[in-house]
Amino acid sequence: MFSFFKKNENSNNETVEQKQESSKSFWNFSFEGLKKTISNTTTNLIDNVVASVVEEEEFDDFILDDMEDLLIKADLGVGLASSITDKLRKQTKVKPSQIKQFLKEEFEAIIKTAGSSELNYDENTLNIYFITGVNGAGKTTLIAKLANNFRLSGKKVLLAAGDTFRAAAEEQLDIWAQRAQVDIVRKDGIDSAAVVYDAIKKAQAEKYNVLLIDTAGRLQNKRNLMEELNKVKSVIDKLAPNCLKESMLVLDANTGQNGLSQAKLFSEAVNLTSVALTKLDGSAKGGIIIAIAKEFQLPVKLIGVGEKLEDLKLFNPNDFLDALFEQK
Numbered sequence: 449m450f451s452f453f454k455k456n457e458n459s460n461n462e463t464v465e466q467k468q469e470s471s472k473s474f475w476n477f478s479f480e481g482l483k484k485t486i487s488n489t490t491t492n493l494i495d496n497v498v499a500s501v502v503e504e505e506e507f508d509d510f511i512l513d514d515m516e517d518l519l520i521k522a523d524l525g526v527g528l529a530s531s532i533t534d535k536l537r538k539q540t541k542v543k544p545s546q547i548k549q550f551l552k553e554e555f556e557a558i559i560k561t562a563g564s565s566e567l568n569y570d571e572n573t574l575n576i577y578f579i580t581g582v583n584g585a586g587k588t589t590l591i592a593k594l595a596n597n598f599r600l601s602g603k604k605v606l607l608a609a610g611d612t613f614r615a616a617a618e619e620q621l622d623i624w625a626q627r628a629q630v631d632i633v634r635k636d637g638i639d640s641a642a643v644v645y646d647a648i649k650k651a652q653a654e655k656y657n658v659l660l661i662d663t664a665g666r667l668q669n670k671r672n673l674m675e676e677l678n679k680v681k682s683v684i685d686k687l688a689p690n691c692l693k694e695s696m697l698v699l700d701a702n703t704g705q706n707g708l709s710q711a712k713l714f715s716e717a718v719n720l721t722s723v724a725l726t727k728l729d730g731s732a733k734g735g736i737i738i739a740i741a742k743e744f745q746l747p748v749k750l751i752g753v754g755e756k757l758e759d760l761k762l763f764n765p766n767d768f769l770d771a772l773f774e775q776k
């Protein structure tokens with residue numbers, strides 16, 4: 449996993465502790481900040497559901513059907529919403545007044561079975577992050593933010609302009625590389641796998657710590673583009689075995705349930721290891737974190753909370769649940 453405690457080889461006069469503190473504050477969300485960011489999700493997913501049942505004496509079919517509708521509206525997905533309400537239907541122990549605790553325990557169990565939310569990182573190898581997702585999800589911005597954070601943590605960072613499909617995509621990544629002060633491999637006009645090949649060769653020869661691979665946005669139903677992703681993944685596996693630390697799906701939080709079908713098809717194409725949820729700022733659809741954990745056993749590891757370089761946070765499940773249920 450990624451450690452904030454390693455000495456920065458390029459560090460100036462900052463002590464390791466100071467560097468560690470600044471890295472931490474950069475990546476970690478303050479509890480208040482997180483609470484504010486997900487406040488619309490909290491209203492949608494928790495407050496509305498709790499308000500609909502809390503005054504009742506017992507759960508009955510009428511109340512549970514209403515609750516199921518609210519959970520579906522809050523982007524939990526039909527399957528998960530009905531499995532939660534069915535659980536309540538089949539028992540008499542949990543009363544409506546205890547709904548908040550019940551939901552918290554349910555969500556916690558689901559999120560925790562999806563695996564660790566720590567970003568994989570190995571000090572001893574090149575660390576490759578393969579970033580995929582549909583058009584406009586926030587892939588390129590996420591790469592810039594990640595690059596900036598790794599660079600601030602003292603890592604040598606290279607970007608691969610693997611989106612050779614959309615006009616001016618390489619130019620866009622180049623501008624971000626300059627802002628984040630990291631290097632880039634850009635070979636306009638050749639195919640994505642060839643760019644990635646050159647980038648891996650450079651990263652290995654020049655001992656980079658981190659290689660972030662940008663890819664073209666693609667709809668999950670475009671078969672040839674999905675096959676291209678697979679081809680790029682084969683290049684990584686062949687040229688740099690054990691270096692692929694994350695195959696990450698970037699999901700726009702506002703896409704809600706459509707995120708579930710994206711996760712399915714991208715997972716089939718490249719064997720995803722994690723999700724980055726972008727545009728959580730202002731979104732009411734953060735419940736998708738739980739739905740994806742349940743359906744695909746994929747942990748959310750990063751969250752995007754704005755358009756600037758510093759608007760990337762590490763996802764912490766405990767803080768997320770506490771903020772959602774306002775228990776800190």
Ligand SMILES: Nc1nc2c(ncn2[C@@H]2O[C@H](COP(=O)(O)OP(=O)(O)OP(=O)(O)O)[C@@H](O)[C@H]2O)c(=O)[nH]1
Pocket residue numbers: 581582583584585586587588589590611614617663664665666726727728729751752753754755759
């Ligand atoms: N509010 C907000 N906007 C974001 C966030 N992440 C990205 N964006 C915006 O979303 C838009 C698309 O971002 P890109 O990074 O270009 O998305 P992409 O997935 O690379 O898009 P394509 O390359 O066209 O597939 C830009 O306007 C970004 O500024 C976020 O966390 N919050």
Ligand SMILES: [Mg+2]
Pocket residue numbers: 587588589611617662663665
């Ligand atoms: Mg892009």
